[in-house]
Amino acid sequence: NAGVMQNPRHLVRRRVQEARLRCSPMKGHSHVYWYRQLPEEGLKFMVYLQKENIIDESGMPKERFSAEFPKEGPSILRIQQVVRGDSAAYFCASSSDRVSGNTIYFGEGSWLTVV
Amino acid sequence: AQKVTQAQTEISVVEKEDVTLDCVYETRDTTYYLFWYKQPPSGELVFLIRRNSFDEQNEISGRYSWNFQKSTSSFNFTITASQVVDSAVYFCALSEWTDKLIFGTGTRLQVFP
Numbered sequence: 637n638a639g640v641m642q643n644p645r646h647l648v649r650r651r652v653q654e655a656r657l658r659c660s661p662m663k664g665h666s667h668v669y670w671y672r673q674l675p676e677e678g679l680k681f682m683v684y685l686q687k688e689n690i691i692d693e694s695g696m697p698k699e700r701f702s703a704e705f706p707k708e709g710p711s712i713l714r715i716q717q718v719v720r721g722d723s724a725a726y727f728c729a730s731s732s733d734r735v736s737g738n739t740i741y742f743g744e745g746s747w748l749t750v751v
Numbered sequence: 752a753q754k755v756t757q758a759q760t761e762i763s764v765v766e767k768e769d770v771t772l773d774c775v776y777e778t779r780d781t782t783y784y785l786f787w788y789k790q791p792p793s794g795e796l797v798f799l800i801r802r803n804s805f806d807e808q809n810e811i812s813g814r815y816s817w818n819f820q821k822s823t824s825s826f827n828f829t830i831t832a833s834q835v836v837d838s839a840v841y842f843c844a845l846s847e848w849t850d851k852l853i854f855g856t857g858t859r860l861q862v863f864p
Contacts, residue, residue, distance in 0.1 A: 639863075653803070662859065665852065669850065669851060669852070671852075671854075677857075678842060678854045678855060678856040678857045679796075679842065679844075679852070679854045679858065680854070681851055681853070684849065684851055691849075699835060704816060725794065729850075729852075731850040738850050739798060739801050739853060740786070740798070740801075740846075740850055740862070741798055742788075742795070742796040742798075743774075744794070744795045745794055747793060747797070
């Protein structure tokens, strides 16, 4: 999977707690994409970030979800006041350039379970 | 609008059979990229292939081959002499002017011994 690191791999949260998922892109990559995979479904785009900027958040739920990619450190996907419907696998991918055509490698995913 | 359709939800075959996974896409762009990913039971996403819209040559990699036909907007994936280890969910995906991927709903392949 070419070095995209996600943690934690598995996270259990009770309803109304907060979940923070982290993604360190491949070395030299400054573009990060987050995807969500609900049980038995395909992956859906959530948000595309460049360092310190949100480029496209058209797939993010309007409430409770936020993402950032600071100048230093990993990208964070934050889910506030989690509900059972947030239980899913969250995948991060990175690329080196905004222009398309790059091979996109994914991290191993973070599995969130809300109990 | 962009869309990727994988009409086959689940396919079951016996080992050594050949199997083809279908992928049909929609896009208005003339430049785009198509991908296939494998998701084994362990859950990670494994990159298999990327193909750009200007390259319609078929590709073969070992037991895997891909047939890209712009005339029918299809990018089908064939596994020859399937093996139990090929059991996984396979996703087809499309990207246009950025690296944002539009995924199909996936095809679950079960290969029985």
